[in-house]
Amino acid sequence: MPEIDPLPLAQLTTLRTGGAPERMIDALTRDELVTVLRDVWASGDDWLVLGGGSNLLVGDEPFEGTVVRVRSAGVERLAAPEPGIARLRVQAGHAWDDLVAQSVAWGLSGIEGMSGIPGTVGAAPVQNVGAYGQEIADTLVAVELIDETTGQVVEVPAGELGLGFRTSVLKHHYGSVPARRAVILTVTLDLADIGTAPRPLTSDRLRQALPVAAGAELSLAEVRDLVLQTRRAKGMVLDDADPDTRSAGSFFQNPIVSEQFARSLPDACPRWPMESTREPVIVIPLAAYDGYVPRAAPRNVQYKLSAAWLIENAGIRKGMRLGRSRAFISSKHALALTNREDGTAAEVAELARFVQQRVAADFGIELQPEPVLVGVEL
Incomplete structure (x- = not known):
C-alpha cells in the first residue's frame, strides 16, 4: 500500500x-x-x-x-452455475481489454464485442459499458463494493445496480452525485463457454458493424480482431502514435428522446428504439371471446439517437478546432474530443461547450458529457 x-x-x-x-x-x-x-x-x-x-x-x-x-489485478474462475456457463471473478484494477483477451482465449463469449475499450474492470459496471450490441449488464452477476457511508464491504447483485444505458446507481453524472457512493472491489461475470472454433455470428448489431455477411461463421478471436480493427479506424483504441486516441472515447452520450421528438428530426438522423416496437400479442380464451378485441394500451417508446450524426449535421467537421486551441474534434470520429498537442482541460471544455451549443441550436437537444468531470464545468 x-x-x-x-x-x-x-x-x-x-x-x-x-x-x-x-x-x-x-x-x-x-x-x-x-x-x-x-x-x-x-x-x-x-x-x-x-x-x-x-x-x-x-x-x-x-x-x-x-x-x-x-492497481489490483487477477481473474479467478469460480464454480460453474450451470453447464455451458463460466463464472469469473475479476479484480477491479484488472485492465478491461486484458480480461476480454483472456476470455476469448478461453473460448468464453459475452464481452468480445467490447474489445479495445480502455479502462479497468471495476469501472465497467459504473457506466454499464457496451459496444456493438453487448453491454456488461448482459453478463454481470454481482459486484463486491465498499460503501462510503458505512465503510462496509458487501456483494450487490447486478439487479440492484440500476443498470441502464451507460448508467448505474454508482455513476457520477454531470451536475449530480451518484445515488450510491461506493467503490467496486471485484466484479463477477457469467460468460457462455462456446469454445474457440468458428460459429455463426448471430448478433445483427455486431454483424452490421464489422461488417460480415449474414450466416458467416467466425471464431471469438476473429470477432475480437475485427472489433479492434473497427475501433482503431475510429481512433478508439489507445495508440501513442495516433494523436486521435488522446481522448476519453465518446465524449457525449447518445441522447434518449421520446418517439414524438424522434419523429420531429430529419429522416436521415439514425435512431434506435430502446424496446420492441411490435404491438403486444393479446390472447383471449375462446370461451371468453365476445367479439370484442380490446385496444392495446398506448406505449411511449423511447429512441436512442446518434450523437455523432447530430454533431456532424450541426456543421462541426472532423478534425476542427477553435482558433489556436489545442483541443480538436477527432479526425476519425466526430463524437471524440482529442487533446492532440498537450492542451489544457479548459480548452477541451471550451470545445465541448461549443459542440453542445451548436447541436442545441440546430436540433433542440442538449448533449450530456460521458466522462466524469473533476474540477471542470461545462
Whole structure:
C-alpha cells in the first residue's frame, strides 16, 4: 500500500489533462484498497479513485485531496452455475481489454464485442459499458463494493445496480452525485463457454458493424480482431502514435428522446428504439371471446439517437478546432474530443461547450458529457 510521489493526472488520464494531487496512494490488492479507502474517508479529505483514467476530464489546477490508484489485478474462475456457463471473478484494477483477451482465449463469449475499450474492470459496471450490441449488464452477476457511508464491504447483485444505458446507481453524472457512493472491489461475470472454433455470428448489431455477411461463421478471436480493427479506424483504441486516441472515447452520450421528438428530426438522423416496437400479442380464451378485441394500451417508446450524426449535421467537421486551441474534434470520429498537442482541460471544455451549443441550436437537444468531470464545468 505504498504512498508515492504524486504524479500529474495529465500523465495518468487518456485525455492528458490534470495537475498533481496533494497525495497519491497505490492500492495493489483488494484488501489494500479497502484499508486505504476507509482511512481516506475517515480523514474527511477530498478523494478520487483512479483506474485507467479513460473516462475522466480533470481540471488544470492541482487536485486538493488524495488520489487512490486501483492497481489490483487477477481473474479467478469460480464454480460453474450451470453447464455451458463460466463464472469469473475479476479484480477491479484488472485492465478491461486484458480480461476480454483472456476470455476469448478461453473460448468464453459475452464481452468480445467490447474489445479495445480502455479502462479497468471495476469501472465497467459504473457506466454499464457496451459496444456493438453487448453491454456488461448482459453478463454481470454481482459486484463486491465498499460503501462510503458505512465503510462496509458487501456483494450487490447486478439487479440492484440500476443498470441502464451507460448508467448505474454508482455513476457520477454531470451536475449530480451518484445515488450510491461506493467503490467496486471485484466484479463477477457469467460468460457462455462456446469454445474457440468458428460459429455463426448471430448478433445483427455486431454483424452490421464489422461488417460480415449474414450466416458467416467466425471464431471469438476473429470477432475480437475485427472489433479492434473497427475501433482503431475510429481512433478508439489507445495508440501513442495516433494523436486521435488522446481522448476519453465518446465524449457525449447518445441522447434518449421520446418517439414524438424522434419523429420531429430529419429522416436521415439514425435512431434506435430502446424496446420492441411490435404491438403486444393479446390472447383471449375462446370461451371468453365476445367479439370484442380490446385496444392495446398506448406505449411511449423511447429512441436512442446518434450523437455523432447530430454533431456532424450541426456543421462541426472532423478534425476542427477553435482558433489556436489545442483541443480538436477527432479526425476519425466526430463524437471524440482529442487533446492532440498537450492542451489544457479548459480548452477541451471550451470545445465541448461549443459542440453542445451548436447541436442545441440546430436540433433542440442538449448533449450530456460521458466522462466524469473533476474540477471542470461545462
